Amino acid sequence: MLIAKYPSKKVLKASIGQLLNHRETSIFGPEYRSNGDNCVTGPSEYKLRWEAIVEMKDGLIKKVK
Numbered sequence: 001m002l003i004a005k006y007p008s009k010k011v012l013k014a015s016i017g018q019l020l021n022h023r024e025t026s027i028f029g030p031e032y033r034s035n036g037d038n039c040v041t042g043p044s045e046y047k048l049r050w051e052a053i054v055e056m057k058d059g060l061i062k063k064v065k
Contacts, residue, residue: 004040009050034059
């Protein structure tokens with residue numbers, strides 16, 4: 001799971017069409033996909049208040065579910 005650096009899911013949805021501001025958490029290698037779905041949580045690794053699935057296309061946010 002990636003940490004999305006957005007204060008809320010609403011702010012993440014407002015970022016459609018932009019790059020995903022995230023941080024990797026896996027010790028097994030990168031999880032980020034520039035095309036496809038990414039599971040994210042936020043706003044930080046210590047305050048998990050929301051979760052979302054972010055659909056990416058060509059490195060840009062296409063949809064937030």
